Amino acid sequence: MGTLTSTSRPVLNVSTTPTVVFGNRSLIWWGQILMMAIEGTMFAIFIASYFFYRTRVSDWPPGFNVPALKWGTLNVVLLLLSAAPNVWVKKQAEEARLRNVRLGLVLMGVIGIVNCAIRAFEFPALNCRWDSNAYGSMIWTLLSFHTFHLVTDTCDTLALTVLMFKGPLEGRRYEDVSVNAIYWYFIIGSAIATYVVIYWAPRWL
Amino acid sequence: MSPELMTPEQTTLETSANTSRLANLERIWKDPSGFWGWFTHVNHRSIGKRYMVTAFIFFLAGGVLAALMRIQLSRPENHFLGPDLYNQIFTVHGSTMMFLFAVPMMFEALSVYIVPLMVGNRNICFPRLNSYSYYVYVVGGLLLYAGLFINSGPDAGWFAYVPLSGPDFTPGKRSDIWAQMITFTELSALAVAVEVITTTFKMRAPGMSLNRIPIFVWAQTIVSFMVVFAMPAVMLSSTMLLLDRTVNTHFFNPAEGGDPILYQHLFWFFGHPEVYIIFIPGTGIVSTLISTFSRRRIFGYTALVLSMVATGFVGFGLWVHHMFATGLPQMGESFFTAASLMIVIASGTQVFCWIATMWTGRVVLKTPMLFALGFFFVFVIGGLTGVMMASVPVDLQIHDTYFIVAHFHYVLIGGAVFPLFGALYYWMPKITGRMLNEAAGKWHFWLFFIGFNMTFFPMHILGLRGMPRRVYTYPTSMAWGGLNMLASLGAVFMAAAVLIFIVNYFWHLKKGAIAGDNPWNAATLEWATTSPPPVYNFAELPTVNGRDALWDAAPDQPIVGGLDEDSRQILITKVMDADPDYRDELPGPTPVPFIAAIATSIFFISTIFLPSAFFPTIILVGITLLIWYWPKKQPSERRKRREIWEH
Numbered sequence: 018m019g020t021l022t023s024t025s026r027p028v029l030n031v032s033t034t035p036t037v038v039f040g041n042r043s044l045i046w047w048g049q050i051l052m053m054a055i056e057g058t059m060f061a062i063f064i065a066s067y068f069f070y071r072t073r074v075s076d077w078p079p080g081f082n083v084p085a086l087k088w089g090t091l092n093v094v095l096l097l098l099s100a101a102p103n104v105w106v107k108k109q110a111e112e113a114r115l116r117n118v119r120l121g122l123v124l125m126g127v128i129g130i131v132n133c134a135i136r137a138f139e140f141p142a143l144n145c146r147w148d149s150n151a152y153g154s155m156i157w158t159l160l161s162f163h164t165f166h167l168v169t170d171t172c173d174t175l176a177l178t179v180l181m182f183k184g185p186l187e188g189r190r191y192e193d194v195s196v197n198a199i200y201w202y203f204i205i206g207s208a209i210a211t212y213v214v215i216y217w218a219p220r221w222l
Numbered sequence: 223m224s225p226e227l228m229t230p231e232q233t234t235l236e237t238s239a240n241t242s243r244l245a246n247l248e249r250i251w252k253d254p255s256g257f258w259g260w261f262t263h264v265n266h267r268s269i270g271k272r273y274m275v276t277a278f279i280f281f282l283a284g285g286v287l288a289a290l291m292r293i294q295l296s297r298p299e300n301h302f303l304g305p306d307l308y309n310q311i312f313t314v315h316g317s318t319m320m321f322l323f324a325v326p327m328m329f330e331a332l333s334v335y336i337v338p339l340m341v342g343n344r345n346i347c348f349p350r351l352n353s354y355s356y357y358v359y360v361v362g363g364l365l366l367y368a369g370l371f372i373n374s375g376p377d378a379g380w381f382a383y384v385p386l387s388g389p390d391f392t393p394g395k396r397s398d399i400w401a402q403m404i405t406f407t408e409l410s411a412l413a414v415a416v417e418v419i420t421t422t423f424k425m426r427a428p429g430m431s432l433n434r435i436p437i438f439v440w441a442q443t444i445v446s447f448m449v450v451f452a453m454p455a456v457m458l459s460s461t462m463l464l465l466d467r468t469v470n471t472h473f474f475n476p477a478e479g480g481d482p483i484l485y486q487h488l489f490w491f492f493g494h495p496e497v498y499i500i501f502i503p504g505t506g507i508v509s510t511l512i513s514t515f516s517r518r519r520i521f522g523y524t525a526l527v528l529s530m531v532a533t534g535f536v537g538f539g540l541w542v543h544h545m546f547a548t549g550l551p552q553m554g555e556s557f558f559t560a561a562s563l564m565i566v567i568a569s570g571t572q573v574f575c576w577i578a579t580m581w582t583g584r585v586v587l588k589t590p591m592l593f594a595l596g597f598f599f600v601f602v603i604g605g606l607t608g609v610m611m612a613s614v615p616v617d618l619q620i621h622d623t624y625f626i627v628a629h630f631h632y633v634l635i636g637g638a639v640f641p642l643f644g645a646l647y648y649w650m651p652k653i654t655g656r657m658l659n660e661a662a663g664k665w666h667f668w669l670f671f672i673g674f675n676m677t678f679f680p681m682h683i684l685g686l687r688g689m690p691r692r693v694y695t696y697p698t699s700m701a702w703g704g705l706n707m708l709a710s711l712g713a714v715f716m717a718a719a720v721l722i723f724i725v726n727y728f729w730h731l732k733k734g735a736i737a738g739d740n741p742w743n744a745a746t747l748e749w750a751t752t753s754p755p756p757v758y759n760f761a762e763l764p765t766v767n768g769r770d771a772l773w774d775a776a777p778d779q780p781i782v783g784g785l786d787e788d789s790r791q792i793l794i795t796k797v798m799d800a801d802p803d804y805r806d807e808l809p810g811p812t813p814v815p816f817i818a819a820i821a822t823s824i825f826f827i828s829t830i831f832l833p834s835a836f837f838p839t840i841i842l843v844g845i846t847l848l849i850w851y852w853p854k855k856q857p858s859e860r861r862k863r864r865e866i867w868e869h
Contacts, residue, residue, distance in 0.1 A: 025778075026762075026778050026779065026780060026781050027778060027780040027781075028780060028781055028782070028783035028784070029428055029765055029780045029781065029782050029783065029784075029802065030783050030784040031782060031783070031784045031785065031793055031802045031805065032783075032784030032785070033784070033866070034793075034802050034803065034804050034805055034866070035804045035805070035866040035867055035868045036804060036805050036806070036807075036861065036864065036865050036866050036867075037804075037865050037866070037867045037868060038803070038804045038868040039868060041797075042794075042796075042803055042804060042868065043794075043804075043806075044347050044348070044420055044424055044794065044806055047347075047416075047419070047420040047423065047424060048347075048348060048351075048416055048420060051415070051416040051419060051420070051450060052416065054450050054451070055412055055416075055450055055453075055454055056454075058450070058451050058454040058455075059454045059457070059458055062454060062455055062458050062488065062491075063458065066473075066484055066488070069481070069484050069487070070479060070480075070481065070484075073479065073481055074479060079479050113867070147469065147470075147471055148469065148470040148471060148472070149472075149478075150472050150478040150479045150480075151471075151472045151473055151475065151478055151479035151480035151481070152479055153472075154465070154466075154471035154472050154473050154480070155473070157471075158462075158465070158471070169844075172844065172848075176848060176851065180852075180853070184855075184858075185853055185854075185855045185858035185859060185862075186858075186862070187853075187858045187859075187861050187862040187865065188861070188862070188865045188867060189853070189858075189861070190853075
């Protein structure tokens with residue numbers, strides 16, 4: 018498209034700049050990173066509150082057995098392993114390899130669903146209820162908060178999977194897959210923090 | 223391949239070709255008109271104006287509540303308002319002014335309207351998120367006032383301390399309404415923060431490197447970062463309060479290991495940065511006004527920007543000075559005293575830069591400049607009493623007295639409302655195309671300034687004489703009646719001043735002088751287009767040659783060309799030097815953000831009454847977000863045909 022102007026001022030012609038970019042060049046990356054900053058702050062505040070409660074009593078956990086390790090550990094290990102296909106699908110998206118992207122998304126979707134399923138077993142393993150005491154309220158809320166993110170990203174991945182199979186396909190969808198993979202790193206990172214606080218802090222403190 | 227600078231076009235193009243190009247731009251960028259069209263707008267100026275009008279209406283509502291309180295307190299043992307209603311009124315007044323007026327006006331409204339113009343682009347990034355944020359904010363405000371009108375107005379103060387606001391002492395729905403109002407308004411502020419940061423860093427006109435960003439844009443960007451890290455704290459503390467009240471958690475219940483002090487920590491970890499979130503936009507405005515009306519570049523640009531950044535950081539290290547009366551360890555209190563005093567270094571730097579600018583410039587005393595000077599006077603007094611209170615012994619003496627009320631009104635009205643009125647007189651010609659009346663403006667300023675000091679200065683003395691805040695009346699024997707009457711009379715002056723502004727506003731829409739593009743001969747890019755700007759903001763997208771874009775522009779300053787003009791394509795530039803980076807396309811008008819905001823509102827409000835509504839309503843929100851995200855076939859294919867991948 019040519020630009021018509023009524024003046025004779027010089028023109029900085031940008032018609033050859035790209036329209037599909039990845040990483041910190043693209044707007045959606047900035048939106049995603051800032052959302053992660055907001056959510057990350059929320060995790061940090063929850064965790065700080067947890068340790069605030071710890072300073073108020075002598076026994077920890079107060080009045081309950083420590084949470085059972087089995088399901089939580091299984092879930093966090095699975096999440097750690099999922100980093101490998103996540104790296105891969107991000108790279109495939111940035112190189113626009115449609116077949117591999119589809120494969121990677123299906124795999125990540127399945128992993129997400131399995132994570133969500135295991136999460137359902139984690140809540141009873143906390144060995145307390147949210148309305149038992151402040152400690153119970155805290156760990157239930159923290160785990161729920163992470164679950165909320167886990168479910169959200171799994172739904173995102175499934176929606177992207179449908180789009181990558183059904184279309185309409187364009188460069189932006191590959192950007193979305195790349196950014197969605199960054200969000201999954203956030204899920205993994207926050208899961209590690211959540212896991213250490215919920216399952217190990219009561220054992221160490 | 224890097225974009226090249228083409229030689230000047232030699233041929234003068236026919237005017238008709240240009241007219242049809244502009245008509246086409248108008249068609250591409252216009253949002254639909256009419257009642258239903260209103261719900262589909264994504265233009266930043268349309269949403270920005272709504273934020274301004276809505277926040278101003280809440281300002282008036284909060285002002286009416288303030289007037290009711292002043293009537294009640296004007297004489298001792300008054301029975302105009304009963305204690306319960308008085309509690310609701312001061313709580314809703316404070317909550318309105320902080321959450322529904324100050325932040326939405328100083329941050330959201332002004333950023334959304336002005337930042338994209340100042341950086342020389344055609345819309346804000348994430349325009350649908352922008353309109354979503356507006357609707358969410360409106361519903362939050364309506365929720366608060368609906369509560370007040372059905373005698374369920376929150377009544378535990380604007381910070382809703384537990385245990386008073388908790389399930390034991392405030393049964394009913396009053397605190398729940400407050401807590402969800404917070405969720406609404408903070409969600410909206412967070413959304414705008416994300417937009418402003420991204421717009422500032424990625425959507426500036428070519429040539430506007432980081433060290434050429436207008437100070438106002440810097441201010442709003444710094445505030446955005448503060449919002450990102452501060453607002454989550456209050457969203458969580460109010461949510462925890464809500465959970466304690468609705469599903470029997472024990473976050474703040476000391477009988478079950480909870481702790482009310484945690485609530486105060488979380489609230490003030492937000493609450494103190496909040497003060498700067500309200501006030502830093504004011505410094506951005508004042509820097510802009512002082513430069514324009516001193517007819518020179520701002521003195522100490524780098525020092526000013528860095529002092530704002532410093533304020534942004536140090537602002538997070540002060541929160542405990544709101545809690546000196548809670549019996550915290552002395553070591554901790556000393557740290558927060560030192561940090562509180564440290565903020566003076568940054569504020570002092572700003573004030574000296576402004577003085578130097580005026581000293582070496584040629585000051586033009588138009589109404590906006592009067593408000594900037596009023597800000598100086600009032601804010602410095604507020605700052606001085608702030609330094610006094612940073613000292614723990616002084617703080618303990620005056621805690622919860624009218625001295626505090628005087629202090630924070632000096633800081634907040636001085637730091638926000640004075641600059642705001644200056645900003646409205648300054649930018650109104652851009653927004654409506656007509657000038658506000660100068661004579662009325664000067665009446666407005668002097669009445670407001672005198673009335674403000676009459677109302678709030680006596681409160682310092684009342685506080686020192688022991689009058690506690692938040693009492694609905696006081697006995698005659700305390701001898702507080704005279705100063706309270708004086709304060710109430712001052713409020714009449716302030717009300718008259720605001721009334722003059724409102725009359726001036728409606729007068730200027732019809733009779734105000736036509737403004738022209740740049741009535742103040744200012745330096746920033748919003749003045750490089752018509753008043754009001756066209757829907758596409760700039761017919762020719764500008765480039766920038768210096769810190770003061772219009773003052774530094776070369777006679778043949780280049781323009782940006784080569785964007786597709788059959789879609790809402792915009793230029794994205796690089797973070798550091800704003801070199802052209804890539805082209806992106808912004809979405810057009812759509813009702814989906816409105817629908818998503820309604821779903822979000824159903825989610826927030828229904829969970830107050832029925833916790834189990836969480837699951838169905840969150841699914842509803844998820845569905846609307848999926849519809850929002852789902853790409854449309856036709857534009858998608860058009861984009862695909864023209865794709866150029868990064869290299």
